[in-house]
Structures are given as C-alpha cells and as structure tokens.
Amino acid sequence: MRVSDLFTRTSKDAPADEVSKNAQLLIRAGFVYKVMAGVYAYTPLGLRVLENIKQIVREEMNAIGGQELIMSSLQKKETWETTGRWDDEVVDVWFKSKLKDDTEVGFGWSHEESIIEMMQQYLKSYKDLPINVYQFQTKLRNELRAKSGIMRGREFVMKDMYSCSIDADQHEAFYNATIDAYNRIYDRLGIGDDTYVTFASGGAFTQFSHEFQTICEAGEDVIYLHREKNIAINEEVLNDETLSKLGIQRDELEKVKTAEVGNIFNFGTHKSEQTGFKFTNAEGKEQFVHLGSYGFGVTRVMGVIVEKFADEKGMVWPENIAPFKVYLVRIGGDDAIKHANELYDELTGQGVEVLYDDRDERPGTKFADAELMGIPYRVTVSDRLIADSTYEYTVRASGETEILTRDQLLGTLNKS
RNA sequence: CGGGGUGUGGCGCAGUUGAUAGCGCGCUCGGUUUGGGACCGAGAGGUCGAAGGUUUGAGUCCUUUCACCCCGACCA
Numbered sequence: 001m002r003v004s005d006l007f008t009r010t011s012k013d014a015p016a017d018e019v020s021k022n023a024q025l026l027i028r029a030g031f032v033y034k035v036m037a038g039v040y041a042y043t044p045l046g047l048r049v050l051e052n053i054k055q056i057v058r059e060e061m062n063a064i065g066g067q068e069l070i071m072s073s074l075q076k077k078e079t080w081e082t083t084g085r086w087d088d089e090v091v092d093v094w095f096k097s098k099l100k101d102d103t104e105v106g107f108g109w110s111h112e113e114s115i116i117e118m119m120q121q122y123l124k125s126y127k128d129l130p131i132n133v134y135q136f137q138t139k140l141r142n143e144l145r146a147k148s149g150i151m152r153g154r155e156f157v158m159k160d161m162y163s164c165s166i167d168a169d170q171h172e173a174f175y176n177a178t179i180d181a182y183n184r185i186y187d188r189l190g191i192g193d194d195t196y197v198t199f200a201s202g203g204a205f206t207q208f209s210h211e212f213q214t215i216c217e218a219g220e221d222v223i224y225l226h227r228e229k230n231i232a233i234n235e236e237v238l239n240d241e242t243l244s245k246l247g248i249q250r251d252e253l254e255k256v257k258t259a260e261v262g263n264i265f266n267f268g269t270h271k272s273e274q275t276g277f278k279f280t281n282a283e284g285k286e287q288f289v290h291l292g293s294y295g296f297g298v299t300r301v302m303g304v305i306v307e308k309f310a311d312e313k314g315m316v317w318p319e320n321i322a323p324f325k326v327y328l329v330r331i332g333g334d335d336a337i338k339h340a341n342e343l344y345d346e347l348t349g350q351g352v353e354v355l356y357d358d359r360d361e362r363p364g365t366k367f368a369d370a371e372l373m374g375i376p377y378r379v380t381v382s383d384r385l386i387a388d389s390t391y392e393y394t395v396r397a398s399g400e401t402e403i404l405t406r407d408q409l410l411g412t413l414n415k416s
Numbered sequence: 417c418g419g420g421g422u423g424u425g426g427c428g429c430a431g432u433u434g435a436u437a438g439c440g441c442g443c444u445c446g447g448u449u450u451g452g453g454a455c456c457g458a459g460a461g462g463u464c465g466a467a468g469g470u471u472u473g474a475g476u477c478c479u480u481u482c483a484c485c486c487c488g489a490c491c492a
C-alpha cells in the first residue's frame with residue numbers, strides 16, 4: 001500500500017473531544033473515525049489491525065474446536081423474555097425498536113439467549129454434543145456514558161463463544177481448554193505477560209467466573225495480584241472467604257489497575273433450565289445441556305494495546321497485529337524513487353506487508369508519520385544511502401537504527 | 417442518571433467593557449527547498465452548535481435545547 005493512496009491523513013493535533021490516549025492516537029493516525037460518542041468507524045489502517053486481532057482469535061478458537069457463525073443484530077423480544085432479560089429494569093443497556101407492524105425488536109447487546117435458542121433447534125441427542133460455537137459480532141449497548149475511546153463504546157466488536165456440553169466434566173474440560181486458548185491469544189497479541197486470569201463475581205452456577213485482566217492504567221478495574229502463585233482476584237470478590245479458599249493472605253497481594261479483555265462463565269444448567277434446552281441421553285432420558293459463555297473484547301483489546309505500548313511519538317504495534325510490517329520511507333530524487341519502487345515491489349512480492357511513503361514530503365514528516373502509526377520496522381531509501389548501496393533500518397519499539405546492505409535488510413525482514 | 421466543563425473555517429485555538437470575526441495547522445496555485453513535521457508569495461474556506469429573546473446593534477447578555485468531554489453511579 002502506498003501512503004499516497006490512503007484517503008486518511010495524519011494530524012499533528014489531537015481532537016479536542018477526546019482525552020483517552022487510544023482515541024487520540026488512533027484518530028490522529030487515521031485508524032478510526034469518530035461517528036458519535038462511543039461509536040467509532042474503522043478506516044483501512046485500523047481495520048487491518050482489527051482483522052489481524054480477529055484472525056489470531058479465530059485460529060485459537062478453531063484450534064479448540066470452535067465453529068464460527070454469525071448471529072443477527074436484530075433480536076426477538078420472545079427470545080429474551082424466556083430468561084426475563086427483555087425487561088429494561090433487568091438489562092439497562094437495551095436498544096429497542098419496532099417493526100412497521102409494531103412488533104418489538106431489540107438490538108443485540110449480547111447473543112447468549114439468541115444462540116441458545118438457535119442451538120436447541122439442532123442439538124437433540126447426546127450424540128450431537130459437545131458443540132462449541134463462536135462469532136465476531138458488533139454489540140450494541142445503550143450505555144449511559146461512553147468513555148475511554150474504543151475501550152468502552154456503545155458499539156463494539158466482541159468475540160463470543162458458547163459451549164454446549166453433556167455434563168459438568170465435559171464442560172469443565174472445554175472451559176479449561178478455553179483458558180489455555182485465551183492465554184495463547186494474549187501471548188500472541190503481545191500482552192500475555194501482563195494479562196491475568198482473575199477470579200471475579202460468578203454466574204448462577206459457580207462462585208466465580210474468570211476474567212482476563214490486563215494491567216493498564218486506562219483500565220476501569222482493580223485487581224489484586226499474588227505474583228508468586230499467579231493468582232489474581234477482582235476487588236469485587238476480595239474478601240476473607242475468598243482469601244482462605246485460595247489459601248493466601250491479604251498482605252501478600254499487590255493492587256493493580258487493569259482492563260478486562262475477556263470474561264468466561266460457567267452457566268451450568270441454569271440457562272438451559274430457563275430455556276428448556278434439553279437433549280436425550282444414552283438411556284433415552286431428557287437431560288439439560290451444560291452451557292458456558294466466553295467473551296473476548298476485540299476492539300477493547302485493540303485500545304488496550306495502544307494504551308500499553310504507545311510512547312511520546314505515537315503508537316507501537318506488536319508485529320503480529322500491526323497494519324503493516326514495514327514503513328518504507330523514500331527521501332530524494334529520481335534515483336531514490338527508482339530504488340524505493342524496486343524495494344517496494346521486491347518486498348511485497350515476498351509477502352512482506354509494506355506501507356510505502358511515496359509522497360513528496362520532507363523526511364521529518366515521513367518519519368513522524370511512521371512513528372505515529374507505530375509500524376514495527378522503518379526502512380529508509382535515500383540518495384546518500386544509495387551511493388553506498390545501503391538502507392537504514394529502524395525498529396519502532398526500541399528506536400534502534402542500523403545501516404544494512406540489501407542482503408542484510410532482506411534477511412532481517414524475512415526472519416523477524 | 418447526579419455533578420463539573422466545552423461548542424467559533426476540515427483540525428487546534430484567540431476574540432478585551434456588546435459595534436456583523438482572527439491566528440496556527442491543513443487545503444489550492446506559483447516559486448525556492450529536500451535526513452526530523454521547510455520557506456516566500458498569492459488564494460479558497462466560517463455567520464460563531466441550534467432555536468427564541470433583550471438591544472439601534474449579539475460570537476459576546478438572557479432563556480430553552482442539542483452535542484461532546486471529565487468525575488461519579490452503572491457495566492449481568
């Protein structure tokens with residue numbers, strides 16, 4: 001991709017109506033466009049990051065047997081009345097509307113009931129189980145107050161997975177496999193070391209649910225860490241009973257601010273009893289399905305990553321999710337243009353994703369944009385480097401710069 | 417939803433005791449530049465969030481309203 005073809009542009013000034021670091025940088029760099037409070041559009045650069053994150057999640061969900069589908073945004077009133085969650089007193093984030101004939105419909109803030117309703121049409125026998133399905137969906141929530149840029153919006157992308165199991169054992173096996181899969185995801189996203197499986201207030205069937213909390217100053221949660229034992233507890237469930245159950249002392253804990261990037265629940269048979277979701281077991285008897293729910297905040301984790309890695313120059317994307325691997329800066333006249341064009345063609349031909357700054361701009365502008373966008377590697381082609389047949393190679397995260405020959409450059413980019 | 421704050425060219429801002437708007441960035445054209453957000457010259461672009469009111473006269477004062485931001489509450 002050539003910078004001259006991007007319809008977005010970068011800005012030196014941060015928008016006045018955004019305070020959060022993630023929104024300021026994403027908007028300045030042309031990754032997102034603010035539509036209204038808590039609602040953001042993803043422009044081509046931002047979409048590339050979003051899709052990279054989704055792909056990592058998708059691969060890990062598929063690896064544990066998840067089947068991808070996509071539900072609808074419009075939902076039926078009856079679907080939610082079954083569990084009592086159509087009521088605005090019970091769920092206060094509903095967006096609701098009516099069809100032309102006055103039939104009430106809701107906009108999906110969650111898809112638990114919707115998916116359960118659908119799955120019970122198909123899963124009738126123990127032979128059908130277990131089944132685990134997931135989707136990437138735009139959730140619509142009528143939040144009283146949006147905040148923190150893309151970290152808490154009224155419209156956001158979530159991966160939600162639901163497991164349908166024969167019994168508690170089968171459920172637990174999948175639940176634990178999901179924890180492992182989530183950990184792999186956060187590792188691949190570059191935030192594994194700062195993300196903790198955290199005890200949090202539970203669902204109907206278990207004392208705790210598990211949240212995945214990433215240490216982040218911009219986060220909304222507070223958790224208590226026991227680093228040696230690798231135990232984390234959300235402050236909402238921190239009490240003497242919890243402490244004794246986990247065998248730890250209060251004074252061993254470290255208080256940290258975090259952002260919730262995932263939350264998994266064991267519903268047991270609570271929801272299947274509410275909805276009448278049953279299957280026939282090997283003895284020919286009806287039995288309730290064990291259900292689990294597994295959320296992962298796709299857009300939120302994108303915001304968290306911006307918050308965590310950004311420096312005074314701009315964003316710093318982990319290579320796995322960066323919109324491009326290389327930002328190619330061209331400085332100089334005809335000779336530089338010729339060499340840069342060749343390098344661009346060669347790298348893209350090798351499958352390296354390159355954002356080529358082919359604009360007739362001054363070097364400072366190009367360097368600043370490369371840094372603002374947070375592209376992992378910057379390669380500079382200039383007249384004076386061409387004279388020595390060398391290229392300048394700079395790592396965004398560390399700022400380290402090396403002068404490399406063509407072979408060294410290609411070798412470095414292909415292995416890193 | 418409670419409290420606080422802000423709305424002025426695309427973006428960031430200024431506008432003194434009321435007299436129909438100005439700066440920087442960006443944009444267009446011409447020229448000079450070319451390794452850290454260049455410079456010179458010439459332009460385009462706003463009726464001041466919206467509605468109503470006070471006044472000879474309102475971006476400046478009053479009322480209502482909308483939007484946005486922050487703190488809190490909420491977050492199944």
